[in-house]
Every structure is written in C-alpha cells, then in structure tokens.
Amino acid sequence: MSKEPVYIDDQFEDEIHLRDLVEKYLRHWKWFVIGVFVCVVAAFFYLRYATPVFRTEASIVIKEEDKGGMGSQLSALQDIGVLGGMGGASVENEIEILKSKRLLQKVVNELGLNVSYFVKEGIKINEVYGNIPFYVKILKYNDEVNLAEEMPEEPYEIALINDKQISINDGEQTNTYELGAKIVLPFAEIMVVPNIVKKKRLMVDANRFLVSFKTIEGAAIGLEEAIQVSLADKNATVINMALEHPLKTKAQDILNELVNQYNEDAIIDNNLVSKNTAEFIDERLKIIGRELDSVETNKVSFKSQNKLTDIEAESVLFLENVNEVNKKHLEVATQMEVTNTMIAYLNEGDNAKLLPTNLSGQESEGMAELINTYNTLVIERNEMLKNSTDKNPVVKNINSQIDQLRSTVLNGLQTQKTGLRIAMNDLRRQEAIMDNKIAKVPGKEKEFRGIEREQNLKEALYLYLLQKREEASINMAVTAPKAKIVDYANSTVKPVAPKKMIVMGGAFLMGLLIPFLFIYVGDVLNNKIVTRKDIERALPNLPIIGELPSLGDKEEKIIADDDRSVLAEAFRILRTNLQYMFVNHNVEDGAKTILVTSTTKGEGKSLVSSNLAVTLADTKKKVVLIGADLRNPQLKQYIQHNKRQSGLSNYLYNDNIELDDIINPSGIKSNLDMISSGSIPPNPAELLMGDKIKTFFEALKNRYDYVVIDSAPLLLVTDTFLINKYADVTVYVMRSGYAESKFTDFVSDTLKEKKLERVAMVLNDVSMANFGYGNKYGYNYGGEKDGILEKIKKIFTRS
Template identity: 85%
Template sequence: MSKEPVYLDDQLEDDIHLRDLVEKYLRHWKWFVVGVFVSVIAAFFYLKYSIPVFRTEASIVIKEEDNGGMASQLSALQDIGMLGSMGGASVENEVEILRSKRLLQKVVKELGLNVSYYVEDGIKTKEVYSNIPFYVKVLKYNDQVNLPEVMPEEPYVFTLINDNEIKIDNGEEQQKYQLGSKIILPFAEIMVVPNIVKKKQLMVDSNRFLVRFNTIEGAAIGLEETIQVSLADKNATVINLGLEHPVKRKAQDILNELVNQYNEDAIIDNNLVSKNTAEFIDERLKIIGSELDSVETNKVSFKTENKLTDIEAESVLFLENVNEVSKRHLELATQMEVTNTMIAYLQEGDNSKLLPTNLSGQESEGMSELINTYNTLVIQHNEMLKNSSEKNPVVKNINSQIDQLRSTVLNGLETQKTGLRIAMSDLRRQEAMMDKKIAKVPGKEKEFRGIERQQSIKEALYLYLLQKREEASINMAVTAPKAKIVDYANSTIKPVAPKKMIVLGGAFLMGLLIPFLVIYVGDVLNNKIVTRKDIERALPSLPIIGELPSLGDKEDKTIAEDDRSVLAEAFRILRTNLQYMFVNHHKEDGAKTILVTSTTKGEGKSLVSSNLAVTLADTKKKVVLIGADLRNPQLKQYIQHNKRQTGLSNYLYNEDIELDEIINPSGLKQNLDMISSGSIPPNPAELLMGEKIGVFFEELKKRYDYVVIDSAPLLLVTDTFLINKYADVTVYVMRSGYAESKFTDFVADTIKQKKLDKVAMVLNDVSMANFGYGNKYGYNYGGEKDSMLTKIKKVFIRS
C-alpha cells in the first residue's frame, strides 16, 4: 500500500503562516508590556487594599447509639424480610441537620449575627466583631413591612458621643439617643447597650461604626451559603465544618455555636422517649391509684359489715396450699394488664407517637428491644418532618419501616397475650380444683380473699409503674450530647484569600490576554486591505510591484531632487519592478504607456502617478504625465499648475486646439512634461470615446519615452475602461487600511472580463510596521529631508 507523498512546500508554507501569525503579535510587543505592567500594578493595589479572608475549621464525631442485644434480633428480622433497611440515624442525615435553616437561625439569634459592625480604615471597610464599645440589639421587627425589601442597603452610622449618648446617621438625618433607650427605626425597634468591657481592653480604637441590619432568616441564609459541612470519609462518622470569613473570632464562634445548638437539639430529641414514657406512666398511675383506692375501700367496708378481724389465722392451712398458685396468678395478671395496655396504644396507628419502654417485665426483654427500635424510627420520622414533608421518599421509607415494626410488635404482643391467657386459664382450673377442697370455707371468707387478691395485683402494678417512672426521669437527667467535638473551631494563620501568587499570575495573564484579544478582535473585524499578503491571498496571479509608506500630514508627498526618503526609495523600487512588466515591449512600439488607476477615490492614484513620473524622469528619459481624470482631477496637490490652463478635455472637445498647446513643463524636471485635465466637461465619457483620443496617444508615444496616465477610479465611472486599451501596463493602486477586502473581487472580475490587461498592483499608505514583509529587518533609508515623525517611526521599527 503506497503512502501519500509529503510535500515540503506545503509544510514550509504552514511554518511561514505560523511565523507570520506570531510576528503579527510580536510586532505589538509594547502593548503587551504596557498591559502586563498595568495589570500587575492593579493587582498590587488590589492585594494592598483587599481584606484578607481566613479559613476556620472544626470537626465532630457522631456517637453511635448503643442498642445492646437488639442488633441480633433486628438482623434476623431483616434476613427474613419482615423489616426494611433499618438502623440508627445515618451520618448523612446529621449533615443535613447541621445545614438546616432551623439550627442556623438559632445560631444567629444566640450570637446576634443579624447585626454587623464595620469601621473605616482608609479606603477599606473592615468588619469588627468583639470588644467594641456598644452592641445593637433588635427588640422587634416591624411586621407591617416587607423586611427583605426595606432592610437598608447603606449602613447606618453609629457614633459614640460619650458613655451615655450615641448619634445615629441614616444618610438623611442625624439624631442623638441615650444608651439603653428604645430606638424606633423604619424596619425595627432596637436598643444600643454599652459593652461592659473596659475601654482600655477594647480591640477597636474608634467611636464611629457602620452598622448593617439583616433579618434572622436573611442572616441564616447567608450562613447556609458560606458554611461547608462534609464527611471526613464516606465510611466514617466524623463531620468537618468549614467557614471562610475575614474575622477569625466570629467564624470560630459561629462553628462552635452550631455544634452546641446541634447537641442541644439532639438532647431534646433523645429525651422525647423518656418524656413520653413518663407521661404515659403518670396517666396509668392515676388510673391504677383510683382502682387501688376502690379495692381498699371495698376491703374496709367488707370487714366492717361482717365484723371480721383475723381471717388469715383461721385459714392458715388453706393459704399454705394455694400460696404458690396465687403468686403465679399475680404475676400473669400483671403481665396481661401491661400487654393489653400496649396493644391498645399501638392500635392507635399514630407514626409520630413514641411507645413507653421497660414496661413488659422480665419475660419480654426481646419485645422491649423492638419497642426501642420503634421509638428510634419515630424520632427519625419527626426529625425529617421538620425540614421535609410526608411526600419525601425518605419519610415514606421510614413510615413503611414503622408500619412493619408496629405490625411485628403487635404480633409479638398478641402472641404473648395468648400465652398469658392460656397460662391464666390453667391457673383458674387449678384454683377451681382447690375451691372444691375449700368449699366448706364460709362464703364471706372466700369473698374477702378475692378482694385481697385484687388489692395485691393493683399494689404490685402501682409499685412497678412508680419504679419505671423513676428510671425514665434518670434517663432524662443523664442524656449525653450526640456530637463529640474532635477539634474546636480553629482559624488558619495565613489568609486563604486573596492568594497573592494566583492574583499576580492572573494579572500577568490578563495583561497578555487583553492586548491579544484587542488585536485579534480588530483583525477579525477588519474588512480592509492592510498588508501585501492580503492582496497576495486574494489575487495570487497579480504581481505586486511596490509598497508605498504611510506619510504624515506635514511630510512632503512629492519626491524632490536627490531625495533619500522612504517614499523616494519606495518609488525607485516600484520603478525597477515596473521594468519587468515591459519585457515584451519594443522600441518601435513607441513610449511605454502606464495607466494608474484605483477602485475608488482617495486611494492615492494621483500621488502614485505624479511621483512615478518624477522617478522615471530621474532616469533621463522624456516623460509626460497626463491628468486623465476629467471629473475630479487631483494632480494639483502634487504638481503645481494653473487649474484653468488648457488641458486634455479642451483638446478633445475643441478641434482647433493642437497637442503642443496643452503640453506644459512640470517645473520639477526638465524632461518631465505635464498635460492637465483641463476644464471639467459635462460629458467626459463621450470625449474619451472619440477618435481624437487615439491620435492623442499615438502622437505622445512618438515624442516621449514614458507616458503616465492619472485616470479615474474604476468602480465609480467608465472613463478608465475607455482609455485602458492605449496603456501597456495598468498600475492598480490600493490603499492600506482604506480599500475594502471585497475590492479584490472587483479587480478579479474586471480582469476575468478582460476589461483590464497587464495589471500590476501597488499598495499605498502602508504603515511602517507592515512595510515590506512586516519590515522584519528594519532596513530603511533616511536623509536630511526625513521628518521628525519619520525618525520616530524608524526608532520604533528598529526596536
């Protein structure tokens, strides 16, 4: 398989294009230096007057709840699919709680962050936080106004006059107030209280402060946007807190207070179970106490009515036999009462209510663990509802888990109840057999024994509930914080912003980028012909025989005797290159006729034609310059002559005028003559179409060595096309920065239609930076006639 050949010319061309692109920007290196200098100076001022920002960090670890032996039972239930994914509060949930507006609003209220204080330090305004002469407390916001809209954008100015007075300036008026008095502002009622710290201990040596107000909600939103809460590791329970703020002490207090509020909130949540249990026990104690009082009253009434004193002494033998059965019956009755109560409580189906714990006795420890799990899920459910709704997928998942666990607990309690019922039924059968044996016991004694049994059951249950209430109270008293502080809030020694090297580096790049973009955008938006390469790309088949430098307003635009200026040298180069256009010209053909034209006016064709004629005359050849632009002649700007003298238009119009009558000396060279355009005719095109124009050129070619024609612009009139046939070479002038790029299409179309022949391009008014091929080598001629502007250009080019 053959490989495609590599063309070295194409590769060289790409290299040249890349080099040209680089040189185009390097040509403006001074702008890049200025841009970098200005940007770096601006960066230094920014670093000097910007307020440094420090990073403050704290870390906490979330304690795992100790559920004892519940884990194995829960894992067994999960394995058989009876419970969903259950467990303690996930660390991700705690992260969201730490970010919640509810906690942040508590932090704002506790630290008074809805009011900020600033002092002016030169052109900087710095925030101050602690150890200031006074504090502003917002007593009440005005509920009748929309607070976020009326909070003042401009700060209030508080000036401490003395230890008892303060002056407040809101930008419109000033007013004095007593410290400690109520002050009415448009958006709130405030009070200014003095700081109890001694004045010599104050860190801020100023009595004038700028005070900004905000709402509690607005300040909390601001904290939410700036505080970062993240996990130290996805498998860890350590949470990192971060805050970037210019005041270290304030940032430290915010993070520490956030942890404190989180712990207080967690303690309140943890106490909900114990509190609910205590309330449930109190309600049951009232009921059991009332029932116990009723039984004791019945016992007293029974003894009084039947005049009984010592029934037990009369039935010692019977009680010894039934003692064991009664004891067992008492235990079962107690458990049945507790079980029925729990079942009724669960059947209410409220997912937000906690279950009482530790009420099931020694034989129901597994059920107690399930109740603990149920309460944990209820707490999570209530916590999530503070920041979400019932439609949240996480809340729905927790509700599903609670429902499943409630069903499991109910099933367990029902099973336990059935077992108790069977055991009690068995005891009743035993009691029935024993009752037959004591049938002879008097009925009153039997009735009295039933009353005492009821009394014993109620007393046992009452004492049991009292014990559990004490346990719940103890749990509330010893509740530990949920978050353990690993590191208290600590701030960095060095500021994290602004970063000096990054700012300076960015300024340096910006200083390079701005000039680059300006040059690039200017190049993209430019629709003008600027350099010879613009012509070469659009008209590759046309030769460019010369480039003429840009001239200042005060510089001479006509070549003088022995002129060594850049303009003169440029025309000498043009003259030399022009000779290659006459390779096929023979002496018998007569004078070499050169027609100078352009696309539109103002491109310098008159300058080119006049100076080209002068340059050709320097070769000791006879030259005649013809002003063939009959509509807007401009040769007078370069060669002085009387505009009213007889010229070409007069010669073509009047048959009586001979050629010698319109030929005049130029006054610049002895061998340079000039034929002016003459009077401006109403029909120049018709004159140029006449037969006399051919005779005119034929005669001139016999008399002179060179005939230079200054013609009219091609795009505007047809005059030049009419006389182009008499020219041997057409010099087409385009002005740099003036001629539009689309003019090259006009030139191409004109040549394609054979309206012009033997065309050579000249680029006029080229800046010194673009002169030649970018004026890479800075080669330049100069003489005594160089103006100061030209000399300055030379210095810039050589640099």
C-alpha cells in the same frame, strides 16, 4: 548517484501558516507589553488593598445513638411497636441539620450577626468584630414593611460623640441620640448600647463606624452559602466544617457556636423524646394494670364455675370417630360426583359412545349388567356402520334397543343418586353430633388456656414498661451532647485569599489575553484588505510591485530631492519592480505608458501616480503626468497648478486646442510635465471614446519616455476601461484598511473578462506594523538615530 526530488509537504505548509499566524500577533507586541503592564499593575494594587481572607476549620464526631440518649428512647418506642422500622439518623442527615437555616438563624441571633461593623481606613473599608466601643441591638423589625426590599443596602454611619451620645447618618441626614435609647429606623427599632465588657480591648482612634443591617433570615442564608460542611471519610462519623472570612475571631466564634447550637438542639430533642416516652409508658401502665386485674378475676371465676378434668383420652376417641365419619362422607361425595357425570354423559344421546364402567365401585349387579349390554349394542352398531348406513333395518333396530337401554340406565342412576343423597345427609347429622360433643368438653379447657395466656402476656408487658419508665427517667437526668468536638475552630496563619502568585499569574495571562482577543476579534470582524498577504491569498497570480507606508497628517505627500524617507524608498522599490513589467517593451513602441487606477475613490491612486511620476523623473527620463480622472480630479492636492488652465477635457472637446496648449511644467522636476484634467465635462465617457484620444496618446509616446495616467476608479465609472488599451502596464492601487475584501472579487472578474491587461498591484497606506522591511529590521533611511523620546513616540503613534 541520482538525487531524489525534494517535495514541500503539507506539514511544511502548516508550519509556514503557523509562523504567519504567530508573526501577525508579534507585530502588535507593544500592545501585549502594555496589556501585561496594566494588568500586573492593577493586580499589584488589588493585592495591596484587598482584604486577606483566612480559612477557619473545626471538626466534630457524631456519637452513636444506640448507646443512650435519643436512640435509647426511640428504641423503647420501637420495642413496644409505636415507631416500627425507624432507624438512627445517618451522618448525612446530621450534615444537613448543621447546614439548616433553622440552626443558622439561632447562631445569628446568639452572636448578633445580623449587624456588621466596618471602619474606613483610607480607601479600604475593613470589618471589625467584638472590639468596638458600642454594639447595636435590633429590638424589633418593622412588620409593616417588606424587609426583603426595605433593608438598607448602604451602611449607616454611627459615631460616638461622648460617653452618653451617638450620631447616626443614614446618607441623607445626621441625628443625635442617647446611648441606650430606643431608636426608630424605617425598617426596625434599634438600641445602641456601650460595650462595657470589652472596654479594655477597644480599638484606638476609632469612634466612627459603618454599620450594616440584615434580617435574621438574610444573615442565615449568607452563612449557609459560606460554611462548608463535609464528611471526613465515608466510613467515619467525623464531620469537618470550614469557613473563609477576613476576621479569624468571628469565623471561630461562628463555627464554635454552630456546634454549641447543634448540641443544644439535640439535647432538647432528646429530652422531648424522653418526656413523651415516659408519659406514654405511664398511660400504658394504667391501662395494662386494669386489664391484668380483670384477667385474674376472670380466671378465678372460671375455675369455680367449671370442674375441669383430664380430657386428653376422651379427646383422642372423639377424634378417631370424627375421622371415620369424614372418610365415609368423602366416599359418598365421590360416588355422587361419578353418578352425576354418568347421567350427564347419557343425556348427550350419542349412540356411538360407550359408557364407562366401575367408576364408582358401588354399582349393583343389575346396573353393571345393563351397562355391559348397552356397550355391547354400541359396539355392534359401530361395526355394522362400517359396511352399511343408518338406513339399514338392522342398524335401525340396534339404535332402538340402545335408546331403550339408555332410558333404563338413566332411571337406575337416578335411583342410585337418591340413595347417595340420603346417605350423605345421615353422615352430616353424625358429624354435627360429634362436633357438639367435642365442643362441650375441650371448649372449656381452651377457654381456660386462653385466660392463662392473656394473663402471662399482660404480666410480661407490665414488667417491661416498668423497666422502660425507669430508663426514661434516667435519660432525662443525663443530657450528654450529641456531637463531640474533635478540633475547636482554628484559623490558618497565612491568608488563603487573595493568593499572590495566582493573582499575578492570572493578571499576566489576562494582560496577554485581552490584546489577543481584541486582535483576534478585530481580525475576524475585519472585511478590509490589510496586508499584501490578503491580496496574495485572493489574487495569487497577480504581482504586487510595491507597498506604500501610512503617512501622518503633517508628513509631506510628494517626494523631494534627495529624500531618504520610507515613502521615498518605497516608491524607488516600486519603480524598480515596475521595470520588470516592461521586459518585452520595444523602443519603437514609444514611451512606456503606465495607467494608475483603483476600485473606488479614496484609495490613493493620485498619490501613487504623482509620486511615481516624480520618481521616474529622478532617472533623468522625460515624464508626463496626465490627469485622466475627468469627473473628480485630485492631482491638485499633490502637484500645484492653475485650476483654470486647459487640460485633457478641453483638448478632447475643442478641436482648436493643440497638444502643446495643455502641457505644462510640473514645477517639481524640469523633466516632468503635467497635463491636468481640465474643466469637468458633462460627458467624460463620450470624450474618452472619441478618435482624438488615440492621437493624443500617440503624440505623447513620441515625445516622452514615460507616460503616467491618473485615471478614474473602476467600480464607479467606465472611463478607465475606455483608455486602458493605450497603457502598457496598469498599476492597480488598493488602500490598506480601506479597501474591502470583496474588491478582490471585482478585480478577479475584471481580469477574467479581459477588461484589464498587464496589471500589477500596489498596496497603499500600510501601517508600520505591517509594512515591508524597513520597520521589521529597523533599517534607518535618514541616516540619523532617533532619540529615546522619538522611539517611544513612534511606538505609540504607529500601529
């Protein structure tokens, strides 16, 4: 049975990328632990010292207005047409009234909420209400200052010295005043009065208070923002009110007082409407009384002056005559219109058109005969024109006859029109006479009925107003509240804020989020090479043969004998991986030549070349280390030597200097020699281009097993490109957190242009959080276990 091939799909690759993303953050696990710890501790202290807030709720039901009170008064005005179309206020309107600044300012005034009292207890400042030995009354605000800007932001400190004196500290100075005396402050005049009513409930050991002042409007705005007013149900008239405040008693007093002020405001409005309604009705009664008396007087006078009889039969006769006259008038008007139409038709002078007949129904026999004769001639003319033209003598003769008949017919119609006009004028005179007769008798009866109708209307309105005046008087005596309390203000037993679980949970999440954001933002803004994966993504075809750990300032930079540190093991791994680069190297080619370079200075190529040479020397092979950076040599920091001794630059410049003159023992290993860079020449590139450099490398390859070259950075100078052809392998060093990401583009371009060959990457200065297997799996190279203090120190000193 054949096996199907196994493919690595995109989902598997996504899982790998996700795992890499998670591991990137898990490497910084200690910062997440620290973040959670700090945030949780901060949340604990916040909960310890935060002032608990309780929720206080109250509910009321709005009474229907049409059952009395203001609704009754408004309906009275609506019934008599004064407030037409005005309905009762909706519940939504009442909610807006409850939240209005006008009503809240009354609550502030009544409870004195523009002055708040606090007591400092340790680091906490707690508000107190009602149970203090004195209270501050604001007599008058200073109108000459802008209260919005001049009100003090910081509270005044008021202390009770004795039963008669107090001290006030405004932050700059302390003054002493008598209790009950008027005190002038920059923003207002105040008076401090002893709290005699609540003397038995005064706080213990508290005679010093912080007093905060606000304007009436400012305190009302604060209440408007804090009080929540909502409808219990869209189909109900129940309104819920809620207030979250640290002091239960104060919150309860505020809500109860709000309901009280709302009811008082509604009662005032109700009484105002009732009073205005009563005054309006009284005025109307006076006017209607006078009008009713006048109507009754007119009725008596009219009956005595006019003798009224039964005029119904006479009215029927007059109406019949009027109808007959109107009918004749219509007929004559119709005939007049038809005659005018015929005259206009004939005036057109068209011999081809026929005249209409029997339109009016009143033509004389002569006129009808003329019209028939006219139409006969027109028909005869039209028949002749079918086979002839207008120039035919017969046609001309017929046209002449038609013109003569047209003139005759027009004269007849004009005469008929004159007769119709005379008949119409006669009918109009008859109509006028009939109208005059009708107006004399029915007009009196009509006037009499009008007088009676006006009398009945005035009497009904007068009686109605008397009834409404009594209702208004009764409503003024009954002042029922508009809102009925369903539940008085009541506070929760447990505080609603701060909520312990939410605060602690939020602190825990914040402790995770803050390090995450720092790492994420740092990663987004980072333009450096940090881990080997950054190189692998940019240069996937380039082998990475080693990672070198970050070293502290006090750690040794050169590997010692029997060194089992992380640095030593990293170079041993580098040495082993480097051997795979020499798989095709022949013994006849001489020493294995390794060129160590970097993109720019400071990336650690001298550190790598020095320790690589030492590590290769540990294999009992003959190794020579060459300082080929003729411009800025750094090998002296790692392998001590005489700076004045001759080196590579001296050898290339002076033909009298032999190779043996510049080879010196390293002083570290017996089989490790060193050739320093020598004196800094003015023309290093020209020296490296000479023929002597080839002889130099050929001689070294015959003497040693390994040749390690510490060369110059590639991005800055061209020196390394000149000697790269003599190297079997180029070890390219990049420093973690130092080399910029764009350096990989430079490396890629260099490889494409074949300026470098057989290149292997080494990532230097890798932090322990990102470094190889020793940190990840906790392998101890030293063979000794660190103590607890050492482990904690490593956690916080290595990243």
